[in-house]
Amino acid sequence: MLARVADRIFWMSRQMERAENMARILGVTSNLLLFGSKELQRQNLLAPLTITGTTETFFEAHRELTLPSLVEFLTLDPKNPGSILSCLRWARENAHAVRWQITSEMWETLNATWLEARSIPRSRVTGSDATQFFDWVKDRSHLFRGVTYGTIVRGEAFNFSRLGTFLERADNTARLLDVKYHVLLPAVEDVGGALDYYQWAALLRSVSSFETYRTLYRDQIFPIKVAQLLILERRMPRSLAACFDQVKEAMDRISGRSDQAAKRLAYELHARLTHAEIEEIFQGGLHEFLTECLKDIGELGSRIQRAYLGAV
Amino acid sequence: MRDADGEVRAHFRALADWLAETPAERVAEKRREADLLFHRVGITFAVYGDDAGAERLIPFDTIPRVIPKDEWDGLAKGLRQRVAALNRFLHDVYHGQEILKAGVIPAEQVLTNDGYQVAMLGLDVMHGVYSHIAGIDLVRNDDGKYYVLEDNLRTPSGVSYMLENRRMMMRLFPELFARQAVRPVEHYPALLLETLRAVAPPQVRDPVVVVLTPGPYNSAYFEHAFLAQQMGIELVEGPDLFVKEGYVHMRTTSGPERVDVIYRRIDDAFLDPLAFREDSMLGVPGLLSVYRAGHVALANAMGTGVADDKSTYPYVPEMIRFYLGEEPLLENVPTWQCKKPDDLELVMDRLAELVVKEVQGSGGYGMLIGPAAKKAEIETFRARIKANPANYIAQPTLSLSTCPTFVEMGVAPRHVDLRPFVLSGKEVKLVPGGLTRVALTEGSLVVNSSQGGGTKDTWVVD
Numbered sequence: 001m002l003a004r005v006a007d008r009i010f011w012m013s014r015q016m017e018r019a020e021n022m023a024r025i026l027g028v029t030s031n032l033l034l035f036g037s038k039e040l041q042r043q044n045l046l047a048p049l050t051i052t053g054t055t056e057t058f059f060e061a062h063r064e065l066t067l068p069s070l071v072e073f074l075t076l077d078p079k080n081p082g083s084i085l086s087c088l089r090w091a092r093e094n095a096h097a098v099r100w101q102i103t104s105e106m107w108e109t110l111n112a113t114w115l116e117a118r119s120i121p122r123s124r125v126t127g128s129d130a131t132q133f134f135d136w137v138k139d140r141s142h143l144f145r146g147v148t149y150g151t152i153v154r155g156e157a158f159n160f161s162r163l164g165t166f167l168e169r170a171d172n173t174a175r176l177l178d179v180k181y182h183v184l185l186p187a188v189e190d191v192g193g194a195l196d197y198y199q200w201a202a203l204l205r206s207v208s209s210f211e212t213y214r215t216l217y218r219d220q221i222f223p224i225k226v227a228q229l230l231i232l233e234r235r236m237p238r239s240l241a242a243c244f245d246q247v248k249e250a251m252d253r254i255s256g257r258s259d260q261a262a263k264r265l266a267y268e269l270h271a272r273l274t275h276a277e278i279e280e281i282f283q284g285g286l287h288e289f290l291t292e293c294l295k296d297i298g299e300l301g302s303r304i305q306r307a308y309l310g311a312v
Numbered sequence: 313m314r315d316a317d318g319e320v321r322a323h324f325r326a327l328a329d330w331l332a333e334t335p336a337e338r339v340a341e342k343r344r345e346a347d348l349l350f351h352r353v354g355i356t357f358a359v360y361g362d363d364a365g366a367e368r369l370i371p372f373d374t375i376p377r378v379i380p381k382d383e384w385d386g387l388a389k390g391l392r393q394r395v396a397a398l399n400r401f402l403h404d405v406y407h408g409q410e411i412l413k414a415g416v417i418p419a420e421q422v423l424t425n426d427g428y429q430v431a432m433l434g435l436d437v438m439h440g441v442y443s444h445i446a447g448i449d450l451v452r453n454d455d456g457k458y459y460v461l462e463d464n465l466r467t468p469s470g471v472s473y474m475l476e477n478r479r480m481m482m483r484l485f486p487e488l489f490a491r492q493a494v495r496p497v498e499h500y501p502a503l504l505l506e507t508l509r510a511v512a513p514p515q516v517r518d519p520v521v522v523v524l525t526p527g528p529y530n531s532a533y534f535e536h537a538f539l540a541q542q543m544g545i546e547l548v549e550g551p552d553l554f555v556k557e558g559y560v561h562m563r564t565t566s567g568p569e570r571v572d573v574i575y576r577r578i579d580d581a582f583l584d585p586l587a588f589r590e591d592s593m594l595g596v597p598g599l600l601s602v603y604r605a606g607h608v609a610l611a612n613a614m615g616t617g618v619a620d621d622k623s624t625y626p627y628v629p630e631m632i633r634f635y636l637g638e639e640p641l642l643e644n645v646p647t648w649q650c651k652k653p654d655d656l657e658l659v660m661d662r663l664a665e666l667v668v669k670e671v672q673g674s675g676g677y678g679m680l681i682g683p684a685a686k687k688a689e690i691e692t693f694r695a696r697i698k699a700n701p702a703n704y705i706a707q708p709t710l711s712l713s714t715c716p717t718f719v720e721m722g723v724a725p726r727h728v729d730l731r732p733f734v735l736s737g738k739e740v741k742l743v744p745g746g747l748t749r750v751a752l753t754e755g756s757l758v759v760n761s762s763q764g765g766g767t768k769d770t771w772v773v774d
Contacts, residue, residue, distance in 0.1 A: 257566050
């Protein structure tokens with residue numbers, strides 16, 4: 001497959017997944033603001049900026065950090081390359097460039113999503129309807145992934161689409177956890193009060209796994225188990241381990257000529273997540289573990305670009 | 313469709329009967345279905361200057377244009393002859409220039425032509441073929457005779473519409489195809505691939521062929537993508553290709569892959585920024601040197617523009633006599649060249665009855681149709697011709713034949729032309745028919761899609 005085409009397909013899928021993750025993060029953030037002290041609220045407001053690495057950019061354009069200004073910046077701001085609108089636009093642009101190498105259903109899904117997104121008024125994301133908007137973004141992402149899975153030929157286009165989706169998702173889950181790790185840490189013995197409970201529950205909800213936790217562990221919410229679920233639980237489709245099962249599967253199917261460095265790192269990450277134990281991770285430091293993962297995920301992205309996607 | 317006595321011509325009878333006995337609602341319903349299908353398949357062309365990704369449908373008319381087989385067989389012979397002579401001409405002007413020495417065509421007409429490509433001098437191409445894909449525009453006058461309106465030897469487009477129109481007709485009106493034997497056109501992509509493979513550098517065993525497109529914002533992008541898909545080959549853009557160690561390669565996910573034949577849909581000037589326009593982002597740096605070394609084939613070759621220029625056109629009948637020693641089977645439309653003082657005088661006198669074209673123009677832009685033009689337009693054009701006579705040619709306004717066409721009021725006659733596609737590789741091949749374009753405005757003679765023209769399926773019937 002042409003490197004340019006693979007690159008477009010990889011990023012098309014990444015951008016769509018990124019839009020979905022942003023919607024999840026913002027959904028949780030607006031929920032969390034219902035509780036807690038001023039300081040905690042500020043922390044919670046800052047979290048989405050920290051996760052996306054856009055704190056500086058935000059304060060260049062805004063003096064005050066409020067929920068409406070935050071949400072607008074991360075949803076409809078066309079100048080913010082990480083906003084949901086920008087992600088949807090790039091997903092669509094990428095699809096447009098390769099619309100003859102993907103199925104017409106995939107193209108139509110992304111095109112229709114973009115056409116609807118660009119006419120959404122500010123009032124729909126900053127008011128009380130915001131949740132509906134976040135749900136809509138998630139729905140479109142689910143639809144796109146389903147359409148892709150259900151229509152595309154099992155070949156390099158499929159492989160690179162999957163690779164993009166799950167690398168992005170892994171990156172996001174790791175960031176989400178890293179920003180909240182302090183909430184999980186002190187509580188290993190000291191099970192927190194109602195407030196901590198809401199924080200954990202929100203974290204679980206942001207990755208659609210509140211019910212999953214209950215189903216899998218049939219237990220109270222313990223921080224160490226929350227971390228277990230989001231990092232090592234391969235039955236949970238947004239966990240790091242599950243994402244790397246998919247990354248590895250895609251990499252197994254992709255054949256390249258000089259891709260040893262990329263494959264080696266992907267398999268290393270996969271092995272690390274397969275054989276780690278959560279107690280060990282906590283002993284070594286959750287934050288340190290996640291930082292290492294994020295660094296490696298970033299490096300894997302660069303190696304994939306070099307090995308397959310025509311980056312020089 | 314009718315002869316001089318108003319009788320339906322024999323080859324059109326089956327269709328006329330069907331039209332008469334099919335309820336109007338059913339036909340209307342089918343037309344809506346066709347529109348919907350075309351939109352869904354995405355057979356559109358991008359419109360310049362519009363919002364990014366803006367696309368329009370080319371109107372499709374559901375009444376086919378019918379050509380009897382004897383008429384077609386005669387045309388096909390004439391087309392082969394003409395394209396053969398044009399390819400001989402191209403070879404000659406880049407080699408011995410016999411035709412110039414013989415004084416059949418003025419040397420300056422060729423050597424100072426914008427389409428004349430010095431880089432092609434002395435270069436040998438496979439089978440002596442320069443224009444592998446030629447689109448020859450024909451019109452049928454009301455005297456029943458076909459005339460060549462122009463030759464398109466660079467990157468003629470429209471063949472995807474020919475193929476899609478047929479597919480659409482078979483899907484919408486299968487019963488029509490049961491009534492009479494319509495010669496198939498579906499094998500065009502296979503013939504095209506065979507032609508392209510046949511002109512690969514001789515030492516290559518299993519040539520890799522690609523389609524080179526300027527990209528999604530080009531008006532013919534749909535066609536580029538369509539043909540690549542139909543032939544099962546890669547659709548590449550300039551940056552996908554690079555030159556290394558004397559060969560052209562494409563960047564793939566599994567490393568560089570050598571490319572042997574490039575079906576390029578990019579103009580000469582943009583092909584290689586090192587040799588031609590340095591601002592070209594569409595081309596491949598170093599491509600010309602690989603081409604000249606014979607390590608890659610281009611279809612069409614560079615420098616074919618010198619043969620399809622409207623100022624060269626008047627000499628094509630002479631080329632046929634000169635190279636083939638035959639009389640031309642297809643006639644040219646009589647043409648006055650404004651660069652000749654006598655012709656210029658005559659053109660200026662009769663401007664209101666003539667069609668005037670720019671020699672390098674295409675797409676129906678920059679032309680004057682005397683009988684349809686307002687006085688002021690004619691005068692503006694007169695001034696333009698006067699300022700630069702060599703830039704214009706003039707032809708009599710033909711009374712083009714018409715074809716029944718669906719319009720708002722029902723079925724009415726509309727003017728049509730025909731663009732058959734001639735493929736030249738090891739042998740010359742063409743599929744029966746071609747693309748019929750139709751002027752949808754009453755009385756209009758301009759059929760170009762950029763000017764509101766539509767298309768029809770074209771049937772050669774046995």
